Amino acid sequence: MHNTQLEELFEVPVPVSQDAESLLNWAAEEFSGSIALSTSLGPQTLVVLDLLHKMGKRVPAFVIDTGFLFPETYQLLQTIEERYQITLERAQTRLTIVDQASQEGEGLWSRAPDRCCAIRKVLPLRKRLGGLRAWITGLRRDPETPSRAGVEGIEWDVANGLFKVNPLWSWSQGKVLNYAKQQNIPLNPLLEQGYKSIGCTHCTAKTNGSERSGRWQGHEKTECGLHYPTLFKNKALKEAQK
Numbered sequence: 291m292h293n294t295q296l297e298e299l300f301e302v303p304v305p306v307s308q309d310a311e312s313l314l315n316w317a318a319e320e321f322s323g324s325i326a327l328s329t330s331l332g333p334q335t336l337v338v339l340d341l342l343h344k345m346g347k348r349v350p351a352f353v354i355d356t357g358f359l360f361p362e363t364y365q366l367l368q369t370i371e372e373r374y375q376i377t378l379e380r381a382q383t384r385l386t387i388v389d390q391a392s393q394e395g396e397g398l399w400s401r402a403p404d405r406c407c408a409i410r411k412v413l414p415l416r417k418r419l420g421g422l423r424a425w426i427t428g429l430r431r432d433p434e435t436p437s438r439a440g441v442e443g444i445e446w447d448v449a450n451g452l453f454k455v456n457p458l459w460s461w462s463q464g465k466v467l468n469y470a471k472q473q474n475i476p477l478n479p480l481l482e483q484g485y486k487s488i489g490c491t492h493c494t495a496k497t498n499g500s501e502r503s504g505r506w507q508g509h510e511k512t513e514c515g516l517h518y519p520t521l522f523k524n525k526a527l528k529e530a531q532k
């Protein structure tokens with residue numbers, strides 16, 4: 291989409307170029323004090339974190355901590371905090387794992403993963419984004435995942451009512467990993483063990499297939515619910531702007 295169309299739609303000036311640095315620079319200035327980075331501690335958001343750090347942009351970053359992350363992921367969280375001398379805020383539900391089991395029954399993730407994700411991911415995200423004007427993600431276009439095939443650099447997050455900035459929207463996974471390697475960014479060691487996209491222990495498996503094919507195996511589900519509906523299809527945008 292052309293810049294003029296974007297500016298008409300969003301009613302804010304948008305950067306001339308939509309490369310990662312331009313998007314981050316624009317977002318950090320335009321939404322200063324009212325923007326945050328959501329990191330899953332996957333390679334993409336760690337690259338974004340590194341770019342922000344190198345650009346000298348102070349943007350708060352948070353992790354959605356479901357309580358079900360891998361030990362390797364919790365260890366990586368600490369490593370990243372030490373490397374960048376930052377605190378990664380934990381966004382989490384107040385419902386403990388024990389209380390969830392007594393309230394919803396054991397193994398909610400296997401019976402009703404959408405409900406489990408809503409409790410442990412989507413609602414904590416919504417709460418964290420409340421009051422912000424924009425958030426930054428590590429989303430990139432992925433032709434193999436229909437819900438991510440149309441990712442743009444700047445979107446309107448219909449569900450949460452704020453701008454969503456995806457600086458790596460046009461990057462390939464290879465480019466992400468090359469950047470991480472060149473900059474010596476610590477990555478989750480599970481990536482070298484056959485896990486391609488790493489979320490909760492209960493819903494993440496090794497895979498030889500596409501990047502997200504190891505998530506929620508045995509279910510139709512391919513997304514947690516954090517990232518839709520957001521794409522700026524005109525209808526959704528008009529409804530959001532009413």
Ligand code: SF4
Nearest residue numbers: 399403406407490493
């Ligand atoms: S990924 Fe699985 S365990 Fe984690 S919140 Fe979603 S359903 Fe629950």
